[in-house]
Amino acid sequence: MGLDVMQETDFIAARVTEIIAEQAMMEPSDITDDSRLADLGIDSLGLVECIFGIEEAFGISVPFNANTPEQPGFDISSVGAIIAEVEKLVARQAA
Amino acid sequence: MRRVVITGAGTLNPLGADVRSTFSAMQQGQCAIGPLTCRDVERLHIKIGAEIRGFAPEQHFARNALSLLDRFTQIALVSARQAMAQSGLVIDEALALRAGVILGTAGGGNTTVDDNYRAVYADGKDRVHPFVVPRLMHNAAASHVSMEFGLKGPGYTVSTACASANHAMGQAFHMVRGGGADVMLTGGSEAMLCFGGIKAWEGLRVMSRDTCRPFSRDRSGMVQGEGGAVFVFEDYEHARARGAEILAEVVGFGMSSDAGDIVMPDRDGPVRAMRAALADAALAPNRVDYVNAHGTGTAANDRTEAEALRIVMGAHADAVPVSSTKSMHGHMIGGTSAVELLGCLMALREGVIPPTANFNEPDPEIGLDVVPNSAREASVDVAMSNAFAFGGLNAVLVLRRAP
Numbered sequence: 001m002g003l004d005v006m007q008e009t010d011f012i013a014a015r016v017t018e019i020i021a022e023q024a025m026m027e028p029s030d031i032t033d034d035s036r037l038a039d040l041g042i043d044s045l046g047l048v049e050c051i052f053g054i055e056e057a058f059g060i061s062v063p064f065n066a067n068t069p070e071q072p073g074f075d076i077s078s079v080g081a082i083i084a085e086v087e088k089l090v091a092r093q094a095a
Numbered sequence: 096m097r098r099v100v101i102t103g104a105g106t107l108n109p110l111g112a113d114v115r116s117t118f119s120a121m122q123q124g125q126c127a128i129g130p131l132t133c134r135d136v137e138r139l140h141i142k143i144g145a146e147i148r149g150f151a152p153e154q155h156f157a158r159n160a161l162s163l164l165d166r167f168t169q170i171a172l173v174s175a176r177q178a179m180a181q182s183g184l185v186i187d188e189a190l191a192l193r194a195g196v197i198l199g200t201a202g203g204g205n206t207t208v209d210d211n212y213r214a215v216y217a218d219g220k221d222r223v224h225p226f227v228v229p230r231l232m233h234n235a236a237a238s239h240v241s242m243e244f245g246l247k248g249p250g251y252t253v254s255t256a257c258a259s260a261n262h263a264m265g266q267a268f269h270m271v272r273g274g275g276a277d278v279m280l281t282g283g284s285e286a287m288l289c290f291g292g293i294k295a296w297e298g299l300r301v302m303s304r305d306t307c308r309p310f311s312r313d314r315s316g317m318v319q320g321e322g323g324a325v326f327v328f329e330d331y332e333h334a335r336a337r338g339a340e341i342l343a344e345v346v347g348f349g350m351s352s353d354a355g356d357i358v359m360p361d362r363d364g365p366v367r368a369m370r371a372a373l374a375d376a377a378l379a380p381n382r383v384d385y386v387n388a389h390g391t392g393t394a395a396n397d398r399t400e401a402e403a404l405r406i407v408m409g410a411h412a413d414a415v416p417v418s419s420t421k422s423m424h425g426h427m428i429g430g431t432s433a434v435e436l437l438g439c440l441m442a443l444r445e446g447v448i449p450p451t452a453n454f455n456e457p458d459p460e461i462g463l464d465v466v467p468n469s470a471r472e473a474s475v476d477v478a479m480s481n482a483f484a485f486g487g488l489n490a491v492l493v494l495r496r497a498p
Contacts, residue, residue, distance in 0.1 A: 025157075025158065040493065045163075049162065049224075055222055074232070
């Protein structure tokens with residue numbers, strides 16, 4: 001059971017990183033949890049496309065409104081923060 | 096009033112991926128109509144069209160840029176790049192404020208609409224890509240052209256069905272002539288050879304199932320195409336001052352509305368548009384050396400257009416060559432008159448009149464010299480290009496050989 005959760009968590013992190021890397025037109029290996037989207041050259045439109053990619057990949061609905069990007073509903077301050085948010089949403093959906 | 100000249104031309108259409116190859120195909124009377132390849136083509140009754148073949152968008156645009164570009168915008172951008180390159184214009188800070196863009200399209204991002212309606216209606220998806228709106232909006236092409244070249248003056252889109260590009264170019268002509276801008280990129284593009292786009296046209300029962308034969312007695316209707324062209328319209332003195340090569344002069348534009356039927360063509364509206372264009376150009380009808388007809392290949396249009404030409408031209412209607420290049424590139428709806436203006440440019444610059452392809456037999460109800468099947472060498476000083484849209488909105492441009 002513990003192993004399954006571990007594998008799922010790794011999978012989410014890898015997939016989210018892939019989606020962000022594709023948007024930034026970089027290799028996933030060049031992206032770390034500390035990376036900030038703006039530093040990766042991802043603008044507001046790119047962010048919306050990332051959110052769409054994440055929703056499609058995990059079959060979840062991300063509570064993101066481009067009018068209020070600072071909202072607490074979905075932390076986008078770094079790649080690691082986004083991964084943590086996606087993990088929470090996937091877990092909530094599975095529950 | 097200022098004089099307006101064309102200093103650049105670019106195109107992506109079923110006959111060619113640039114002006115040179117399009118001229119060559121027109122001179123050989125090539126017909127680009129063939130089997131359609133869109134998704135679900137087996138569910139269409141009309142299975143032919145003039146598609147752009149061999150166009151690889153990823154060779155022209157970065158992957159992340161492409162997600163914002165419907166096919167009609169891609170066509171406009173590729174055409175605009177060619178036109179700007181030919182013009183040799185450098186858009187500096189001062190010129191940016193005096194340069195703009197007016198493009199025509201009838202369906203805008205029709206393929207994007209089709210794809211995403213399919214996703215939500217047919218495939219039951221509850222989510223669409225975030226860029227659906229910026230892709231499908233009719234002004235997407237004009238906006239992307241303004242962004243790519245930094246054109247900060249007037250910019251907008253004209254949508255008048257089959258006359259969109261002529262109305263757009265007429266507006267650009269007025270804009271430069273009236274001093275509202277020194278340089279305008281103008282023309283039009285269309286890309287609706289998708290299932291929904293063709294299905295809608297099928298409904299009207301005006302489409303041919305074999306090919307497009309304008310003015311031929313056995314004509315069987317129109318054939319849709321996709322593509323477009325973009326031109327650089329420039330103030331003559333501005334072009335001359337920088338030593339630009341002038342491709343032709345735009346000398347007249349005329350518009351009219353039938354105010355009659357939403358689809359049936361009328362004789363009076365086209366007559367008034369042609370007369371207005373010639374009056375604007377201060378040219379007598381017998382000065383016209385070539386007419387690029389609207390010539391859709393439907394029973395109604397071709398007969399009505401011939402009658403209108405006879406009323407405008409009088410006896411000269413029997414002498415002046417009149418061809419429909421839609422027989423070769425299909426009806427590119429909102430972009431078609433931009434590609435047809437290339438036919439006029441070829442006649443003026445190279446002395447070769449493009450033919451009406453697929454022509455089988457003369458129609459006594461028409462009786463014009465339609466330059467059947469083979470291009471013709473001729474000295475052309477003045478060319479007129481007709482566009483008569485569904486909805487009865489007519490737009491006619493007159494070009495003259497470069498001064």
